[in-house]
Amino acid sequence: MKIMIELEEAKELVLSRIQPVGTEWVAITDAYQRVLGQDVLSQIAMPPFARSPLDGYAYRAGESDSQPLQLKVVSEIPAGTFSDREILTGEAAKIFTGAPIPPGANCVVRMEDTELVSDQVTVIRPVLPNSNMVPKGEEIKEGDTLLRQGFYLTPPALGLLAAVGLDQVNVYRRPRVGLLSTGSELMDVGQSLLPAKIYNSNSYTLRGMLQEAGCEVLTIPIVSDQMEDTLKALARVSEADLIITTGGASVGDYDIMRHALAEFGCEMLFWKLDLKPGTPASVGQKGKQLCFSLSGNPAAAMVTFELLVRPVLRKIAGRSIHEEEQFLVKMASGFGKTGRQRRFLRAQAVFKNGEIWADLTPAQGSGILRSMIGSHLLVDVPANHGSVEPGELLMASWIANWES
Template identity: 40%
Template structure:
């Protein structure tokens, strides 16, 4: 068996980046730029007021000013403001020539057509200088940047309505097994609902990819091979079930029949030991276990990082934290055990507990947690021991809010 770390390295060495495409600005959210973005102009384009107030020249005036004009946002005054005079100015309006300071309306006393400054306003206060955010010709966003809302705001300020980003990777998802029926059916004796395909599709969506649900492959070599062949129109093929060595486990034989090969077949981990990665018809193929927890954990460790790398991301692994156990835990297996866990924060430290029974068919062991805790082989850890946990989703932050510490 290959270790988790060696398996991840093997996968990532074989993943190439998908090409770029131009999309409308809002469709670029959470996607990665394929080129540098250079600002065509200064941002802001002129010195402007940061406050509603009065613009004047601080060095040539006393604390009483004659108000001789008004500027709202969007208006421009080209004639200089004489010494000893001021213009009333709204936030965002360009500061007129002759002015170098703005006093807020809250810090003056109006006396007819003049105002008296009530505070010690220093020269240059409450001005936004031309180009102080981004200068014309500056690389505002570098190639490889993940576009969050704030990056989209900057692109919009640069006049962009569309942006070139790596396209979404397409992931074909296939479940195998005569025992499976699709959601919407009432399972008859011996049948179970194909929940794995929807869980995996959701994981693909969460990572920013495009899932393609190809349904259920019956337990025959021909049907399995045909589903895989159809899946090679995507960037990745992800199968679940049929990956072990049972009489009706046809995934390995089907991939080999299509001329595919494997880089590894088993991984030294629990859950998820019967997990394979290779190539078929020029496309990466992942064969995940059929148990729902094993499939989900395997996706997190191997498919998700590959998917993110494929779409141009540099940070491809989930964050990890050190946490202190709130219970005694055991791993009697000879493999590392990735235990479903709940992480919260107590004062200045993270604490973690398991979600109960760790059966790989128990979907609720995932729904009750927000992390995976890795236990070394054949170990027992006491309450208070420090362990490393991988954070799986945003519910971690929610749990901190609920605990009143975020």
């Protein structure tokens, strides 16, 4: 087991050991925020026929039509109907937006540029051949790849699938995650708080983050700091794709989680990340299952989740993997503490004069849950950096958007 490793090494270590979960077919009505399990090819062209983009008259234009042009209206084509009446020279079909272009016609003139008397239409401003026609397959050709495997399905993507007639789609199964909050000091909400106890918040924050990431979550709200209870709780979530625990991660007499994971049958990959907050994190693997032990301090657990767990969830969910992009921010406020370890500071993003400024939350303690509310950024302060000064440039990354 490695001890005290860099974040980048930890991510590489865990990402190299996992594969996406299996796939399933679902109705597109249930496919929102799911991840495509295979490429989607269109079986039809879009539009499936040449159509009119406006209300007007379809006719057979020549390069040197007279102005004005007199035509006989021989048919009417509303949207959703098809006319097989061929349009000859000197004839026109009254046509409406979205209707198929009739055979023989090679243009559409706007209704505003015409005058109709009985069955005779005068084209005041004749148009050239191929004007105001949307050709068959302008947007999509039959056999085109619409969306690639790993694509995260958004509302317009679902609309695109529906536009080509698909009612089902192959997607990755939602990852199943077991979530344990450990600590004999914990009490669940809705109870009167007893002396020396605190309410369990991690089950609720992390469950929300997991649900936001598209996971099915089995939560065991409170597990005592006893080995027997911990092993029983781990056994209850043994069928999950991933297990996340909070609490019992550090070096105290009651910090037993990494020992429990080993007893549970995990190969322990590492213990301790060389960063703050969240140093005592550890990860073990049992078969295909990864087990993450995170700090019991609420802010530390959430920061470590963003930095380490979220990239893993993306991969097992089948989403396209990319490096979490970091970018330069200008510090709107300072941070006086110094230390040997790399530190991630929570901050609000403020846009000024085309730049992103990072306004640090007032309290950065690992147990301060409120520091995550209103924060958009994790500012990356290198090891041995010294105090952070206002106006200084540092790298940062976005926190997932799970707030209003």
